[in-house]
Amino acid sequence: MPRRIGLMAVVLFGLLSVSARAETIQVTIDKLVFAPTEVNAKVGDTIEWVNKDALVHTATATNNDWNVNIPGNQSGKIVLKKAGAVDYFCKFHPNMKGRITVSP
Ligand SMILES: [Cu+2]
Secondary structure (H helix, E strand, O other), rough: OOHHHHHHHHHHHHHHHHOOOOOOOEEEOOOOOOOOOOOEEEEOEEEEEEEEOOOOOEEEEEOOOOOOEEEOOOOEEEEOOEEEEEEOOOOOOOOOOOEEEEEE
């Protein structure tokens, strides 16, 4: 019996540490393009945009949930708080578009 409880503890700990691990997902901005254009993430993950252009860009959610200013040759980040798919664009270059699909 004690051995079985020990095994269960190991399994539970493993599950908890997997679900608690938040990732940082990088999206590069290069020559007015978000790459990758679409990413999949989980609630609690961080999205970091790395701007390789000299221009200022933004990552602005079309549903107004968030807006990140990303100066030239710098980066900007957000932590995802809600599940769902979010389309975003750059305020200064509306042709720049991306999408983040956030699972719970
Ligand atoms: Cu831009």
